[in-house]
Amino acid sequence: MQWQQPIPKEYMQIPREQLLARIEQRKAEMGRRLVILGHHYQQDDVVRFADFLGDSFQLSREAAKVADAEFVIFCGVHFMAESADVLTAPHQKVLLPDMGAGCSMADMAQLDDVQDAWSAIAAACQADKDFKLVPITYMNSTAAVKSFVGEHDGAVCTSSNCDKILSWALGGQKPAEVPHTKIIFFPDQHLGRNTGYKMGYPLESMVVWDYRQPNGGLTDQQIRDATFILWKGHCSVHQLFRPEHVDDIRLRMPGVKVLVHPECRWEVVQKADLVGSTDFIGKQIAAAPAGSKWAVGTEVHMVQRLANAHPEQTIVVLSDCQCLCTTMYRIDPPHLLYILDNLAAGKVLNRIQVDPFDTYWSRVSLQRMLDITAGKPVAPPPEPRPQRGIQAAALRVLPLETATT
Numbered sequence: 001m002q003w004q005q006p007i008p009k010e011y012m013q014i015p016r017e018q019l020l021a022r023i024e025q026r027k028a029e030m031g032r033r034l035v036i037l038g039h040h041y042q043q044d045d046v047v048r049f050a051d052f053l054g055d056s057f058q059l060s061r062e063a064a065k066v067a068d069a070e071f072v073i074f075c076g077v078h079f080m081a082e083s084a085d086v087l088t089a090p091h092q093k094v095l096l097p098d099m100g101a102g103c104s105m106a107d108m109a110q111l112d113d114v115q116d117a118w119s120a121i122a123a124a125c126q127a128d129k130d131f132k133l134v135p136i137t138y139m140n141s142t143a144a145v146k147s148f149v150g151e152h153d154g155a156v157c158t159s160s161n162c163d164k165i166l167s168w169a170l171g172g173q174k175p176a177e178v179p180h181t182k183i184i185f186f187p188d189q190h191l192g193r194n195t196g197y198k199m200g201y202p203l204e205s206m207v208v209w210d211y212r213q214p215n216g217g218l219t220d221q222q223i224r225d226a227t228f229i230l231w232k233g234h235c236s237v238h239q240l241f242r243p244e245h246v247d248d249i250r251l252r253m254p255g256v257k258v259l260v261h262p263e264c265r266w267e268v269v270q271k272a273d274l275v276g277s278t279d280f281i282g283k284q285i286a287a288a289p290a291g292s293k294w295a296v297g298t299e300v301h302m303v304q305r306l307a308n309a310h311p312e313q314t315i316v317v318l319s320d321c322q323c324l325c326t327t328m329y330r331i332d333p334p335h336l337l338y339i340l341d342n343l344a345a346g347k348v349l350n351r352i353q354v355d356p357f358d359t360y361w362s363r364v365s366l367q368r369m370l371d372i373t374a375g376k377p378v379a380p381p382p383e384p385r386p387q388r389g390i391q392a393a394a395l396r397v398l399p400l401e402t403a404t405t
Contacts, residue, residue: 135154
């Protein structure tokens with residue numbers, strides 16, 4: 001998370017209706033020069049101004065398609081804006097209304113810790129002549145980690161395609177076989193565990209790498225015996241849901257279906273009726289008949305929006321705990337207006353820029369994901385490959401092919 005200078009007090013004191021009207025006016029003045037992206041977890045008074053609503057990768061790809069948009073305002077969190085900068089054209093400037101809108105999960109996997117883990121795991125397995133370590137990172141990670149993964153022959157995954165990416169990484173290795181090939185999975189242990197288990201791998205084949213402990217808190221033998229080395233990271237929202245919440249809602253709402261995100265704990269996922277990404281959750285509810293009852297284990301703003309969109313169904317949050325993405329909540333109408341007012345005055349604030357080296361290798365890791373998901377052969381990174389410190393003008397940026405994820 002980065003530091004955000006407080007915006008002028010008067011922005012926080014503008015009456016709501018006047019505030020929203022001023023944002024609408026500024027957006028109209030910018031016209032096609034501006035595109036605003038709104039994540040599913042964002043509050044309604046921000047989402048109403050979004051040109052696109054979706055998950056982080058989907059939004060970044062949409063922005064990249066709007067080539068005449070000079071400015072991309074990402075109403076999400078920092079790693080999402082980084083992904084948008086990686087995927088958009090050089091002339092497009094990606095802005096984050098509040099630089100303090102970080103992601104605790106992404107922040108749990110820092111590049112220096114990742115590099116230390118990579119070296120320690122390789123040292124533990126050096127006697128295995130068939131040893132192979134494949135890095136896989138969830139989309140909810142920093143550009144630096146995506147770049148590391150791309151440079152070390154790994155790929156990015158989403159919650160929708162994680163099983164395909166893990167299958168590719170394992171290269172046909174089966175659960176009962178000696179784990180010569182290992183996956184180190186960043187930064188969400190729960191998505192890695194839930195997906196591996198769904199693929200038939202027992203929990204015993206998985207260990208958790210605690211980046212705060214020497215050697216990840218593991219013995220060398222534990223590392224050698226594991227197929228999945230799961231980074232000790234989690235989503236601060238989905239971590240709040242517990243198995244007893246599922247038991248309680250079934251008692252209180254007979255006939256309810258429990259629908260949760262795979263970032264939830266394994267014990268919660270095992271008790272749920274359906275498990276899937278934000279897109280999956282939205283589509284399941286949209287297709288459900290009137291009278292359906294749902295308890296949804298994901299961020300409260302998305303659940304409330306689904307409930308408002310489908311009054312013919314009963315839709316509640318799985319738990320009455322405050323399941324709010326507090327860092328995304330930093331993006332609010334006052335901060336959005338402040339960014340827009342400065343753009344109108346010719347000032348570009350809070351621009352997110354990923355360096356050329358990390359842009360190149362992040363694109364490589366993302367392109368591998370697209371190729372794997374589409375069933376295409378994974379091509380080697382194109383030449384020339386950049387060196388750290390190279391100037392942006394010297395880098396040939398990879399065009400990302402379109403594929404459904």
